[in-house]
Amino acid sequence: MEDIRQERKEIIKRINYVTGQLQGIRKMIEENRNCLEVVQQLKASKSGVENIIAIMAHSEICQSHLSEEELKKVIKIISSS
Helix, strand or coil: CHHHHHHHHHHHHHHHHHHHHHHHHHHHHHCCCCHHHHHHHHHHHHHHHHHHHHHHHHCHHHHCCCCHHHHHHHHHHHHHC
16 A cells, blocks of 8 residues: 555656646746747656656556556557557
């Protein structure tokens, strides 16, 4: 149970980080910042979200709540992105 709590805390920490990145990107767009800078930050945010997805898929949080068939669907979703 402690492992699940720790995984949950780590995932929430990463989500909060990406949320902050996205808020910063919104501000960059409002300030009419250089497109290259905005796109670089968007790419970093996308990578952050992809990392969260991978962590979730391999976590006890997902694996303890999903059937084998559902886990296969999760893997399929991840591999198609």
